[in-house]
Amino acid sequence: MAQLNDTHIEVSNLSFWRGERKIFDDLSLTIPRGKITAIMGPSGTGKTTLLKLIGGQLTPDQGSIRVDGDNVHALSRRRLFELRAKMGMLFQSGALFTDMTVAENVAFPLRVHTDLPESVVRDLVLMKLNAVGLRGASELKPAELSGGMARRAALARAIALDPDFLMYDEPFAGQDPIAMGVLINLISRLNRALGHTSVIVSHDIQETLSIADYVYLISDGKVLAQGAPDQLNGSEDPRVEQFMKGRPDGPVPFHFPAPSFKDQLFGDSQ
Amino acid sequence: MIQFLQKLGAKTLNRVAAVGRAGQLLSQSLIAKPAPMMMLPLLIRQLYFIGVLSLVIIIVSGLFIGMVLGLQGYTILVDYGSEQAVGQMVALSLVRELAPVVTALLFAGRAGSAVTAEIGLMKATEQLACYEMIGVDPMRRIIAPRLWAGFISMPLLSMIFAIVGIWGGSLVAVDWLGIFSGSFWANMQASVSFSEDVLNGVIKSLVFGFVVIWIAVFQGNDCVPTSEGISQATTRTVVYSSLAILGLDFLLTAMMFGDF
Numbered sequence: 001m002a003q004l005n006d007t008h009i010e011v012s013n014l015s016f017w018r019g020e021r022k023i024f025d026d027l028s029l030t031i032p033r034g035k036i037t038a039i040m041g042p043s044g045t046g047k048t049t050l051l052k053l054i055g056g057q058l059t060p061d062q063g064s065i066r067v068d069g070d071n072v073h074a075l076s077r078r079r080l081f082e083l084r085a086k087m088g089m090l091f092q093s094g095a096l097f098t099d100m101t102v103a104e105n106v107a108f109p110l111r112v113h114t115d116l117p118e119s120v121v122r123d124l125v126l127m128k129l130n131a132v133g134l135r136g137a138s139e140l141k142p143a144e145l146s147g148g149m150a151r152r153a154a155l156a157r158a159i160a161l162d163p164d165f166l167m168y169d170e171p172f173a174g175q176d177p178i179a180m181g182v183l184i185n186l187i188s189r190l191n192r193a194l195g196h197t198s199v200i201v202s203h204d205i206q207e208t209l210s211i212a213d214y215v216y217l218i219s220d221g222k223v224l225a226q227g228a229p230d231q232l233n234g235s236e237d238p239r240v241e242q243f244m245k246g247r248p249d250g251p252v253p254f255h256f257p258a259p260s261f262k263d264q265l266f267g268d269s270q
Numbered sequence: 271m272i273q274f275l276q277k278l279g280a281k282t283l284n285r286v287a288a289v290g291r292a293g294q295l296l297s298q299s300l301i302a303k304p305a306p307m308m309m310l311p312l313l314i315r316q317l318y319f320i321g322v323l324s325l326v327i328i329i330v331s332g333l334f335i336g337m338v339l340g341l342q343g344y345t346i347l348v349d350y351g352s353e354q355a356v357g358q359m360v361a362l363s364l365v366r367e368l369a370p371v372v373t374a375l376l377f378a379g380r381a382g383s384a385v386t387a388e389i390g391l392m393k394a395t396e397q398l399a400c401y402e403m404i405g406v407d408p409m410r411r412i413i414a415p416r417l418w419a420g421f422i423s424m425p426l427l428s429m430i431f432a433i434v435g436i437w438g439g440s441l442v443a444v445d446w447l448g449i450f451s452g453s454f455w456a457n458m459q460a461s462v463s464f465s466e467d468v469l470n471g472v473i474k475s476l477v478f479g480f481v482v483i484w485i486a487v488f489q490g491n492d493c494v495p496t497s498e499g500i501s502q503a504t505t506r507t508v509v510y511s512s513l514a515i516l517g518l519d520f521l522l523t524a525m526m527f528g529d530f
Contacts, residue, residue: 052399082405083405085404089403091396091400092396093396095397095399095400096397097400108404
């Protein structure tokens with residue numbers, strides 16, 4: 001059982017700009033080892049960007065991200081790739097390799113990072129695909145799968161190496177209720193049984209809260225609220241309440257920053 | 271005026287930065303520690319896609335260009351009674367100029383654009399990012415095999431183009447127009463030198479192949495990952511490659527054959 005106060009990932013004073021837009025402003029958070037941490041927030045708050053920063057695909061303008069004590073962005077290219085072999089990431093689009101079958105996709109990390117004999121690779125692939133309900137689709141190409149199936153196949157690939165740390169980018173989007181239930185169960189079981197550290201970025205509040213141990217709510221580049229799911233559900237902060245209940249009106253803006261609507265409609269046309 | 275200068279400055283800076291990124295891509299994909307066991311199957315696959323699948327267009331174009339050369343050469347030379355030199359003319363123009371240049375132009379259109387679009391789509395569908403997150407360097411897995419395949423295929427395609435072209439020329443000049451085949455081939459043999467002509471043609475095609483495939487992989491890797499971005503990158507590959515081929519051809523020809 002993982003210790004409670006053991007930090008796996010530490011994000012300190014992170015600032016990140018995309019062109020003229022500030023995505024993160026002095027953001028700090030910690031992700032405990034062996035727990036499921038959910039990162040939630042309105043769309044456009046840079047949740048996916050945060051995962052890419054943790055994975056070292058983007059470089060922060062300020063601040064640091066430490067995984068197991070190593071500053072991700074100070075590592076050499078070789079060390080960074082070694083670190084990534086211990087991470088699994090489920091991309092929003094699935095990102096299956098289109099020139100390979102589903103089974104080859106799942107086998108890919110195993111073939112690259114291990115010297116396991118082909119028969120063992122095959123068995124492992126079948127086990128992972130069985131876990132996501134796609135054993136029968138192993139010989140299909142990614143183009144033949146639906147969006148939800150592609151994401152489940154990608155999940156099988158992400159867990160192929162049993163990584164220490166898994167990042168899920170919108171795992172529930174586009175899933176039917178049955179697949180959703182299976183995925184929630186799977187993520188939760190993977191975490192409890194193998195002690196993976198999991199980070200889930202999602203909009204599906206109820207599903208995510210049902211398995212998360214800790215939740216960060218991010219808005220405007222900062223941590224708006226954090227705590228156990230119950231704490232957030234019971235929060236009286238109007239911004240937190242608005243998000244958790246999904247209300248259109250409230251202090252959290254629904255609109256992308258824009259000049260006044262009235263001015264644009266009736267003002268001087270430039 | 272200030273705005274114009276600002277725009278000019280920004281554009282120049284962007285271009286310089288792009289050249290820098292292209293250099294970085296080249297060094298990362300080529301200097302990175304080679305892994306032959308992983309590289310070989312990938313390279314063979316790319317040789318097939320980039321080289322073998324370009325064969326049809328190269329062979330057909332080579333044949334027709336050789337036939338046209340034979341016909342044009344004959345109609346000009348026959349006025350001076352030196353139609354026996356058609357073989358020499360066809361072979362020299364093909365080996366020195368047309369084979370490397372036309373093959374490279376066709377290669378940019380057929381293989382270069384495909385490579386750019388493929389890598390651009392991989393970027394747009396997050397496949398490149400996914401390779402990185404799995405701990406596999408896309409420079410070695412995706413970029414390097416394509417670079418090598420282009421570099422290897424281009425001179426071979428160019429040689430095939432020249433051979434088929436010469437055969438096309440002989441079809442027209444010897445079999446159709448009735449030039450004595452002995453003088454057609456003998457003149458060719460006497461005038462085409464291996465070290466001067468054939469070797470220089472091969473050097474040209476190596477340079478062109480390298481430039482085209484470098485532009486193609488760079489544009490794919492550097493494109494904006496949207497459908498519009500990919501289409502622009504594909505266009506840029508063909509335009510930049512064609513201009514680079516024609517410009518470099520003049521430079522190389524001046525260096526190889528210019529008497530100064």
